[in-house]
Amino acid sequence: MIRKTIKVSDNTFRKFDDPLGNETPRKYIFYAKTCDVPEGIPMSTNPRDQKLNSTVANAITESLLSNDGQFHLKNRGIILSAKRVRYDNRLQDVTIDFEDESCHGNIDGGHTYKILLENKDKVLEQYVQFEVMTGVEAMIADLAEARNTSIAVDAKSMAELREKFDPIKEGLEGLPFFNRISFKQNQITKDTDTKKALKMIDARDIVSIICMFNIDKYNSAEHPTKAYSGKQAMLNEYLDDPEHYRKFVNVIPDLFDLYDAIETEFAVAYNENGRMYGRKSYSGYKEGSPVGKSKFCMSDIYYKIPDGLLYPILAAFRVLLEYDITSGKYKWMDGKDPIAVWNKHKVGLTRSVMDLAGSLGDKPTVFGKDPSLWNYAYMVLSSMEGISLV
Incomplete structure (x- = not known):
């Protein structure tokens, strides 16, 4: 099992239960400072590998390094599937458990994630949105296909x-x-x-x-x-x-x-x-x-x-x-x-x-x-x- 803890920006953590009344799935949304994004989040659930010299990747990098404080508004964010999510209100951090890498990990936002890691050493006042879903193991492929719409995902992926x-x-x-x-x-x-x-x-x-x-x-x-x-x-x-x-x-x-x-x-x-x-x-x-x-x-x-x-x-x-x-x-x-x-x-x-x-x-x-x-x-x-x- 892989466990990652992320510092949450003040008062931004939100939990959403399923509107149909089902016990699962659940969704958690929060903002984190870009420098606090941890390495090692599983990537097997993302339908494509990331090409960091593409036009889209260059645009993400430019937006991040502009340091205009608007990255969390301009960027689609990082979407994850996880086994469980726990929020510590006192420490204001969230712990995310990835139990099975075939269905837990990055679903969308792989380019954003890798670009943030490449620039962790830079002093930036930028934030990124995380959306974490639990209880979606049975529909992971459908989710990945539906969420990856900014660049068309090819059939082989x-x-x-x-x-x-x-x-x-x-x-x-x-x-x-x-x-x-x-x-x-x-x-x-x-x-x-x-x-x-x-x-x-x-x-x-x-x-x-x-x-x-x-x-x-x-x-x-x-x-x-x-x-x-x-x-x-x-x-x-x-x-x-x-x-x-x-x-x-x-x-x-x-x-x-x-x-x-x-x-x-x-x-x-x-x-x-x-x-x-x-x-x-x-x-x-x-x-x-x-x-x-x-x-x-x-x-x-x-x-x-x-x-x-x-x-x-x-x-x-x-x-x-x-x-x-x-x-x-x-x-x-x-x-x-x-x-x-x-x-x-x-x-x-x-x-x-x-x-x-x-x-x-x-x-x-x-x-x-x-x-x-x-x-x-x-x-x-x-x-x-x-x-x-x-």
Whole structure:
């Protein structure tokens, strides 16, 4: 349990019972001097991480440092969920207990809170309003969504708060890039050694890749083209039934190993056909110098592979998946290890896909949306592996 005590500004503490006569919830409102705001209030209940160099954050900082005595009027304040609140009228301080960090902590005002902590050492005559609610554990996600209206909270942040990503996290945890997945808005992870911010991966990219392999929805006639054209649409598809994606737990690591293999080997495989991928305008090729890092394994890459090429090939490998009735999970067909299949066919597969892409105008933004490319990659791989689509 985390306990915080805050000095209350004279005669400002107010307790409000529920107007419907319920014993809970209750609400407590008070003002506190900004320098008296304590560190260590739990933040897991806030649907997004705080970006302190944003326009909104800069405006909050400017208002605070103006020292005009009006910060408590101009600012929306800090809203907390707590297990219990006790006010000492003699000492004029309030003690707040946070028992469960999954539902007790900062609901709204995270930017305000962190900016106040950054400026605690400054001598300011400024106050901030606290609103603390108890007995709201069952509705914490709804409260957070409703209260966070000053900056729109994106769908993935609310999904994370509602634990909707848990079905796929079981398969993702332990993968080397897990700590770089941005499940929340503005989420940043820093390197433990250099303390520099790492390059984050949008959770919608993760969901899009997994959803492409949903063999209950996508087959030889229906292809997941919206994984390229609309990642939010794929997130919405996932959120329609998150529990369905527990079927992927056993194969999720393989999906991202396969993505890495295609991203890092595509151009070399294509060049083995006697072609020159580096001549493509979208390749980013720089005379043998690295042009970036691969998305997941962070290896040096010497050619850029646009999603419009990578996704149709990656999605084609769902033809190797089947449902295991015994485990209730997806698995690869016997003898169909995806990396081995990629290594076996990558030269011919890249040639076939690139030839069709060229006939479609050789523009990733065009052929990435074209169902014919997705269908062709799927058919070619099926034929190469002798898998009947009847």
